Amino acid sequence: MSRWRPSPDEERWLAVASELGAAVPRGAVAERTGGWRNTGLLARIALFVLGFIAAVLLFGVLGVGSVTNLLVAGLIAVLAAEWLTVSKRLHASGIEEGLCVAGFLLVGAWITTLSEGGPRFAGGSLDTLVLIAAAAAAGLRLLNPLVTTCAAVAFVYWAGSTETARALDQAIGGGLTGLTLGCVLAALALALGAREYRRPSHDRMLDWLVATLPVAAYAQHATWDYYAQLRFSDGAGMGRLATVVLLFALGVALLLAGVRRRRHAPLLGFMGCVVGLAVELRHATTLATETWLILYGLAALVAGVALDRYLRQPRNGLTSAPLDSREGPLDLLQTAGAAVLAQRTAPESPPSRPTVTPGGGQFGGGGASGNY
Amino acid sequence: MHTLEPELRTLHAEGVIDDATAARALARDRGEVFSLNPELRATLYAGVLLVMSGVGIVLARNLERIGPLAIVLAIALAAVACSVPAVRARRVGRPLTVAADYLLLLAMLLVSADLAYAERQFTLLGPLWSWHLLLLAIIHAAIAYAFASPLVLAASLAALAGWFGVGGTVGDVLLFSNSTPALGARALACAAVIAAWRYADRSARPHTPFSDVFDHFAVNLAFWGTIAWCVDWPWLAAGLPLLAALAWASVRRGLDTGREAFLVYGIVYAAIGICAAVVPRLHGMTASFSFVLVVVCAAAATLWQLRRRLREPNP
Numbered sequence: 001m002s003r004w005r006p007s008p009d010e011e012r013w014l015a016v017a018s019e020l021g022a023a024v025p026r027g028a029v030a031e032r033t034g035g036w037r038n039t040g041l042l043a044r045i046a047l048f049v050l051g052f053i054a055a056v057l058l059f060g061v062l063g064v065g066s067v068t069n070l071l072v073a074g075l076i077a078v079l080a081a082e083w084l085t086v087s088k089r090l091h092a093s094g095i096e097e098g099l100c101v102a103g104f105l106l107v108g109a110w111i112t113t114l115s116e117g118g119p120r121f122a123g124g125s126l127d128t129l130v131l132i133a134a135a136a137a138a139g140l141r142l143l144n145p146l147v148t149t150c151a152a153v154a155f156v157y158w159a160g161s162t163e164t165a166r167a168l169d170q171a172i173g174g175g176l177t178g179l180t181l182g183c184v185l186a187a188l189a190l191a192l193g194a195r196e197y198r199r200p201s202h203d204r205m206l207d208w209l210v211a212t213l214p215v216a217a218y219a220q221h222a223t224w225d226y227y228a229q230l231r232f233s234d235g236a237g238m239g240r241l242a243t244v245v246l247l248f249a250l251g252v253a254l255l256l257a258g259v260r261r262r263r264h265a266p267l268l269g270f271m272g273c274v275v276g277l278a279v280e281l282r283h284a285t286t287l288a289t290e291t292w293l294i295l296y297g298l299a300a301l302v303a304g305v306a307l308d309r310y311l312r313q314p315r316n317g318l319t320s321a322p323l324d325s326r327e328g329p330l331d332l333l334q335t336a337g338a339a340v341l342a343q344r345t346a347p348e349s350p351p352s353r354p355t356v357t358p359g360g361g362q363f364g365g366g367g368a369s370g371n372y
Numbered sequence: 373m374h375t376l377e378p379e380l381r382t383l384h385a386e387g388v389i390d391d392a393t394a395a396r397a398l399a400r401d402r403g404e405v406f407s408l409n410p411e412l413r414a415t416l417y418a419g420v421l422l423v424m425s426g427v428g429i430v431l432a433r434n435l436e437r438i439g440p441l442a443i444v445l446a447i448a449l450a451a452v453a454c455s456v457p458a459v460r461a462r463r464v465g466r467p468l469t470v471a472a473d474y475l476l477l478l479a480m481l482l483v484s485a486d487l488a489y490a491e492r493q494f495t496l497l498g499p500l501w502s503w504h505l506l507l508l509a510i511i512h513a514a515i516a517y518a519f520a521s522p523l524v525l526a527a528s529l530a531a532l533a534g535w536f537g538v539g540g541t542v543g544d545v546l547l548f549s550n551s552t553p554a555l556g557a558r559a560l561a562c563a564a565v566i567a568a569w570r571y572a573d574r575s576a577r578p579h580t581p582f583s584d585v586f587d588h589f590a591v592n593l594a595f596w597g598t599i600a601w602c603v604d605w606p607w608l609a610a611g612l613p614l615l616a617a618l619a620w621a622s623v624r625r626g627l628d629t630g631r632e633a634f635l636v637y638g639i640v641y642a643a644i645g646i647c648a649a650v651v652p653r654l655h656g657m658t659a660s661f662s663f664v665l666v667v668v669c670a671a672a673a674t675l676w677q678l679r680r681r682l683r684e685p686n687p
Contacts, residue, residue: 016379020389020397022630028388040632043679046640050672057668060661095672196373203374261373262403267411290429297422301475304416305457308471311408320470322409323400330410332633335526335585337417341424341481342512342527343534 005143006091008198010034014091015200036091041329044094051081051098059106067113074106092144092201101138101147108134123163132158143201145208152209153216156182160220173239175221176246182217183250186210186269190257193265207265214250215272218243222279240280247276262317376401409470416474424481431489440493447486454479458519468519477523480512484531505535522585529566529589536562538593553607556600563594587625591634594618595641602649615645623678635678643671 006014013032017024039047055077062069081100084090111134112127119126132154139147159165160178168177189209197203221243251273258266282292311320377398384394399405431443438446457472458479468476491497491504512528515521538559570586598618601611619642626634647664654660 012374012376012379016376016383019376019401020383020393023393023397024383024389028383028386037680039676039679040682042632042636043675046636047672047675050640050643050668050675054665054668054672057661057665061658061665063658093676095676193373196375198374200374200376262406263373264410267408268414271411271414290426290433293422293426293429297419297424297426300415300419300422301471301478304412304419304474305471307408307412307415308469312469314405317399317403317405319405319407320409320412321407323405323407330413331584332588334413334417334523335588338477338523338526339530339589341420341477342484342530344424344428 003086005085005141006034006036010036011091011143011199011201014038035089037089038092039094042332044092044097047094048098048101051095051100052102053098055099055102055106067110070106070110070113074103074108074110077103077106079103092142097142097144097147100142101135101144104134104138104141105131120163123166124158124161128154128158139205143199143205145201145204148205149208149212152185153182153212156185156213156217157220160217169239173242175223176239176242179217179221179243179246182213182220183246186213186217187250187253189213190253190266190269193263194257194261207263210254211265211268212272214247214254214269215275218247218272218276218279222276240283244277244280247273247280251277259318412470413474416471420474420478420481423478424485427482427485431485440489444486444490444493447482447489451479451482451486454482458521462519468521473521473523476515476519476521477527480515480524480527483511484508484527502535505531509535516582520581522581525582525585526589529585532565533559533562533589533593536565538562538596553601553604556597556607556611559593559597559600561597563590563597566590566593588633591618591622591637595622595637595645599641599645599648602645603652608649611645612649615642619645627678627681630682632679632682635675635682639671639675639678643667 010033013029014036017026017029017033018038038044055073058076059069059073062073077099081096081103084093084096084099090096108131111130115126121129132151135147135154136151138144139149139151156178159181160175165177169175186209189206193203193206193210251270254266254270254273258264258270278296282296285292287295308320311318313319314321380389380394380397380401383389384391389397427447431447434443454475456475458468458476461468461472487504487508491501495501497504509528509531512524512531516525516528536558538555566586567590570583570590573580573582573586595615595618598611598615601607602615603611619638622634622638622641626632626636626638646667650663651660654663
């Protein structure tokens, strides 16, 4: 039993409690979690944001004019997070995570002020690397997959922007160094994910890397490619074939691993690779934007309909039906997504003119005055 | 990978969980049953988004080449084609699959775009052009009821909000400089209409699948409207009590139904509203930051305490 974080066994019981929800009495699991407490996903997100804002506000209260206040605010935030963890036994509750991440970043920001002139490391900014290291340290301390993944993605971006990477890009193709690094890290995480871990959080950290790194690395590559096309009209397309091969190989590996292991993360990573391949294919054709948008959209819909039909009856344990009838964050996201789409298709109204004036309507409806 | 099988077996052996729960949890843990529903939803959503983006560009660019009437007819035809799976499911009395649901949503969005385009080209409603949003809300609602589709209902409620003039994004609404009392009044009126609709729907059909969608729209619109009232005096006098009442009602609803989202709405919107009311009246950065810090800390502590009291809904 540790004061600083749940033991692997305690963390596993916390995961069991989250998995079973109300199906298991709280008391039956509470005694096995060593008194550690966590919260639901939505509250965790809200508490994370509140904790992060609180730490930044603390810096504002102390005074943004002095760099020493970065250190003071950061240390106070980290100590507050540690107090919540050790005394209140909070784990994955959001508030201590927000405070800890903001605290580490503030301390990291203070460290960057110690050296003048923007020191370099491997041809990249050392200041940025310090901030990435601070985020990674916070993520590892908290066993938080979101924070460690953000640090990994930022590292890939940083590595892709160094002078060393630029020099390599000149030889192998625009933006390929960052993309290759992202794909290699994703493949490494995929390979490590085949092992069995006692801590669910270690597994989740790898899962998040597998799910997000391909698309994040490709996004950097695509941005670089876009600017390269603007600046060097003949050199930007050199690495296209290598990009396609890289994404294709990783995508196949992710798909096979996802289906074999029955895990969502490799499948999401595979979808990221498909997005990258689709964009590369679009560059290779001369189709008008609206044509490829509609074609790709139809392809996605056809794939979705076919998969839905194929898995309507479970096949080898795979199904397209949801396993949980509880309203989850995905349902909320889906409702919001439908509303956003509906708003996008609505006509453009004159911005200064409300579409209805309460009490100003003539014939009924929400703005009617009742005068016919 | 990790497996929770030993823990699940322990709970089952101790009689803490019943056979059915244990069998279900073990099957999921071992991957004997695995749902691709999240991936499917993401794929279908991306498909709808891409098609609608493409259609938007077609409507904007190809007017002269194809002609407005041909465009209107082609999009209407596409909408009809997209609704075929839903119609077939309804005919055989089957609930909508996730794919049929998204295709129906696409059909309704195509209808929206078509109607908006036709209205713009032919000015069918003349000066009453904004009423076509209400028409859309009604059409979408009718289709949502006919096919029991919460997704299409969300599109209907978005159109209704647009008709009330609250069609912005969350960012727009929370940008306090844009939050006028008139906007607040419209948002509150819209929330009241949706709440009334929800209760009528619940009374008529006790097992309605739409209550969650109504709830989220009504609560968010009501809070946005109230926060808009918290910015300026004398609306503030009504805004703050209303904010307190709404926050209490939202938290109460969250605790009663075990839905965490309503706790978050109640606490976070209340904190935003209080800050919107007080911060513009404070002088100096330190005072403002200090006040917001106190509010944020109080909100976090309250949310944590309330979350501990939340009754988990049954799986």
